[in-house]
Amino acid sequence: MTTENPEPEAKRVKIAGPAVLNSNECINFHLLQKTNGAVTFVDGGLFPPEMSHQLFDEEEITGYEDLHIDVYFTPAFQTLLDIHFEGEPARGATDLAAPLKETFCAGFFEKKEDFDRAFEVEPPLRTENFGKPLVSADTTQGTTINILHSNLATSAEPIRQIHARIQPLLLFFVDAASAIDSTDPAWDLLLAVESSPDGTCQVLGFATLYHFWVFPDRQRVRLSQVLVLPPHQGRGVGSLLVESAYKVTDERNSVDITMEDPTDDMQRLRDKMDLKRMLAAEWPQEEAITCLKNALTSGGKTTAIEDGASGVSGSKANADRASSPLSASPECLARLQKDLRLSRQQASRMWEGLLYAIAVPQGVPATAAVEGMVQAALEAQVAGAKKGSEGKKLVETASGFVMLKSKSKGSAAALAAPGAVPVEGVSAEQTREAIRQAVALRVDEMRRLIGLPTVAGDDGDEEEDDDDNEGEQAEQDET
Incomplete structure (x- = not known):
């Protein structure tokens, strides 16, 4: 008696889908400078973003092989977008052009030759062109960090240009950031620059202030955005920006200065200043x-x-x-x-x-x-x-304790949040x-x-x- 071997089942052919890339790993920023007539990188001037979800959902880009999105900035933040990838995009590949064009809405170069020509004729930045000096600090390198104040709506063209060109970086380093209306006279700019003895400077970061009317004839200042470029972090620039915001508040005799939903780091910085x-x-x-x-x-x-x-x-x-x-x-x-x-x-x-x-x-x-x-x-x-207050809890925030509704009364999740104190639905011992x-x-x-x-x-x-x-x-x- 013989036993016939059953025919093997046909194997299914697996078709690989389009490549899925982490958008943060595809993007790199480059800060350029001129040194003795030659173009060089600023020290630490090559850095990736911390986030990119406002441009690419879930911080994913699909349909490209070996994708590189390089963004180059001159000292005046003229911008070159250089996109490279292997082969052809897959069907249904992520649209790269639309989100980048929307983000860098002040304009950018796509051809290196055009960018190089613009950089060649770009004059050095000079401290006196970027606002009223508020606070300064000398460095061990013989330079001075200055915080310069201006009103965006009435400021000179170089100030508005710098702000428009640097503002897109907020989307890559500040969660929930958005562009502001620079024509609104309520917006002020604090520009952090490092000045050399010859009067030239480089931009280190910036902050924006918004002025609210308070009855009957006062103002309240809101520190809205603070960004220190990665190569210049850890040098006290953020502290100088916050100190300058307080100085503006004092000069205008404003009621107070507020910060909107500050992170722990920013709250600690403010606490130290206060x-x-x-x-x-x-x-x-x-x-x-x-x-x-x-x-x-x-x-x-x-x-x-x-x-x-x-x-x-x-x-x-x-x-x-x-x-x-x-x-x-x-x-x-x-x-x-x-x-x-x-x-x-x-x-x-x-x-x-x-x-x-x-x-x-x-x-x-x-x-x-x-x-x-x-x-x-x-x-x-x-x-x-x-x-x-059934089902609610108190949560300690930077501005005090607030009451929040708990989704699951008495659950472990209701007790898990740091600083959260349930006020109903739990035992006295738990509270x-x-x-x-x-x-x-x-x-x-x-x-x-x-x-x-x-x-x-x-x-x-x-x-x-x-x-x-x-x-x-x-x-x-x-x-």
Whole structure:
């Protein structure tokens, strides 16, 4: 008896789809300069983007082999787009031209010969052509970093050109960035340049300010965008830009200066600037020393509410909080807002930071008192938020605590967000633990502010003085 072998099944032929590339890995920026008549790269002037999702969905490009998108900039940010790939694009390949043309809407060269000719006749940038000097800092290389201020709508043509050409870079380094209307007279430009002794300069970065009208005849300044080009990060440029924004705010006697949805790095930079201004003003430090002394004399009690998560009324919690010897008086907070141009939330935040900075040299009893005050403040807000807040949670932000709706009441996700404190749908013990974690995170922020290592955080970040390693654009005003 013989057994016939069954015929093997026909193998399916797999047809490879078009290549899918990471758009961030395809794009490179090049900053050029002239050195003794020769074209060279700026030190560190070759760098990739941090993001490109506003140009290419999911940061993916399909249908190309060995794709390279090189973007070259002259010192005046005249632009060459050089696109290379192997073979022919696949059917349905990602459109490269449309998003790049829309992004670099101030114009660009596609032919190297045309770009080279334009670069050859481009005059050197001179500091005096780019606005009013606000802040400066000398470098060890014999140059000076200057922050120059101008109003975009009324500025000279060289300023408007530089801004229009450099603005597209925001999309590659600032999440949710968008172009602004430079004809709106409410927009100001802060341009960071490095000036040589001969008066020539190179652009390091920029920031934009927007001026809001405040009843009846005042203004509020919003620091909207901050971008320091990657080769120039870590040199204190971001700090100088923020310092200049404060100077504009002071010169115009504006109500305050706000940042929109700042990242952690930008918030720390602002906090350091505000602490520096508080110490320079002297009176806030004297007020804080007196409050801390009174708190320690009274036994260090700061009215932290032991059962704040399980039944203390909002009015009782807030009354206890206000009676704390460490709490800033309404008059003190109002003066901080007026003298230092701070929002109400930022004034309260910086009062805590100032107290902690003063408490650290005095030892554990003093720091424990400040930490107790922070805990009492959060417990007061939790107690006041419980009524009518089912399924919600308090989340600590740069401008205070905000209440958010939780998708899954009592779930682990509701408790997982850093600084999130559920106010309903969880046990009193869970809320107390969430408060403890939120307080620990706030203490870490205050430790970073004065250059101490963190305790609760696992990143071990120790901040440098030059917190300008990223772009910034914000979306929501502090009020």
